Amino acid sequence: MKFSLNTVLSLFILAPLLHAVTPSVTYENRPLGSIERPLVFRSYLPDPGLDPAVFRQHYLSSKALKYNPGIGQDVAGEIKPLAGIVAGVGVNFGPALSYVFDTTECRLLYVWQGGFVDMTPYWGDQEKGYRLSFDYVPRLVGTLFWKTEGDDPISLAGKSLTALGPREYLGYHLEKGVPIFKYRAGEASFSLAIRPSTTPLACEITLTTSSPGALGWRGTSASATGTLQFKLTGTELGKYQGYIPMAKVTKASADAGAGLFNQYGCAACHSIDGSKSHGPSLGKLADTKIEIEGSAQPIVADHAYLLESIKAPNAKIVKGYPPNYMPPFTLREVEYEALILYIQSLANPE
Numbered sequence: 001m002k003f004s005l006n007t008v009l010s011l012f013i014l015a016p017l018l019h020a021v022t023p024s025v026t027y028e029n030r031p032l033g034s035i036e037r038p039l040v041f042r043s044y045l046p047d048p049g050l051d052p053a054v055f056r057q058h059y060l061s062s063k064a065l066k067y068n069p070g071i072g073q074d075v076a077g078e079i080k081p082l083a084g085i086v087a088g089v090g091v092n093f094g095p096a097l098s099y100v101f102d103t104t105e106c107r108l109l110y111v112w113q114g115g116f117v118d119m120t121p122y123w124g125d126q127e128k129g130y131r132l133s134f135d136y137v138p139r140l141v142g143t144l145f146w147k148t149e150g151d152d153p154i155s156l157a158g159k160s161l162t163a164l165g166p167r168e169y170l171g172y173h174l175e176k177g178v179p180i181f182k183y184r185a186g187e188a189s190f191s192l193a194i195r196p197s198t199t200p201l202a203c204e205i206t207l208t209t210s211s212p213g214a215l216g217w218r219g220t221s222a223s224a225t226g227t228l229q230f231k232l233t234g235t236e237l238g239k240y241q242g243y244i245p246m247a248k249v250t251k252a253s254a255d256a257g258a259g260l261f262n263q264y265g266c267a268a269c270h271s272i273d274g275s276k277s278h279g280p281s282l283g284k285l286a287d288t289k290i291e292i293e294g295s296a297q298p299i300v301a302d303h304a305y306l307l308e309s310i311k312a313p314n315a316k317i318v319k320g321y322p323p324n325y326m327p328p329f330t331l332r333e334v335e336y337e338a339l340i341l342y343i344q345s346l347a348n349p350e
């Protein structure tokens, strides 16, 4: 299955409905499974700085042009790929163990303990009921203790699986709730299960194949034909706290405005360096003259204009840009002020 942005978006739209009917795991900002009932979670997953050589089978796109659906044209700038793992499966056994298996590369990517993920950047503030930004990638929670690198650590008859040929993901089934992943590398097929261990910073691996030759795991002495079972131990590679919310703005300042500019996703549509994006650059906007659709006279981007542009973007449309594209933002007064101070500080640096 291809996991597209549309799937993510429709999940987002459906979530509040599901939530109303029955508490749904998809609407937990910090979902957790347990040893008895592991949680299998298919979503964007965070990348804790993996070796790019791991993503051999992924299509790593070159720079893509930005397309503006409102005007039906490419615009200046380029699309930055999301800094996450797109077709991963995250599995969580509560605080005991979490890991990400990648269905494109067909390999275990990384393993951690002490938590799972934090979806706040995506589901947003549950009290307010809307998302915080256009950031789809959840944050890691817990202690990372193993991550893969280079060629596949699994070997068959002394050869890394990477050398056996292209991977094909065949799916997974559950054995007492534990997912067993099946895949092919070249002609050989494998199944892989990862379970919690009683030793800290470790997990239990069960790997099977019907192909001849000994199975091995690089960096360990583990070796067996048919079924290889061993404890994979790691070391602490990093501690992650999940999403750290921005402090509530209580006093308007340009600095607070800069934070809100990112938090509310303004940066997804507006550059500050003069380059055109979905919307005009806000870098040198304050107090300059702006051409407005349907108006003969340019108008000055003063405080009142900036406020109106954020509160009611459709009141005046900047020439060359589509109407109904920027969403109206209903914020607290102090937040409007902070954003305006920030935009003004860009045009008039001290």
Ligand code: HEC
Pocket: 261, 264, 265, 266, 267, 268, 269, 270, 278, 279, 280, 281, 282, 285, 290, 301, 306, 309, 310, 313, 314, 316, 317, 318, 321, 322, 323, 324, 325, 326, 327, 329, 339
């Ligand atoms: C989905 C894209 C999008 C997002 C998100 C967005 N904007 Fe916009 N914005 C636009 C577009 C397109 C225009 C130009 C059309 C118009 O005037 O409404 C615009 C216009 C503006 C203008 C007037 C610019 C000018 O040159 O006169 C300001 C100021 C502005 N936006 C501020 C913000 C702020 C602050 C945020 C975040 C709170 C934000 N925008 C979020 C798309 C966006």
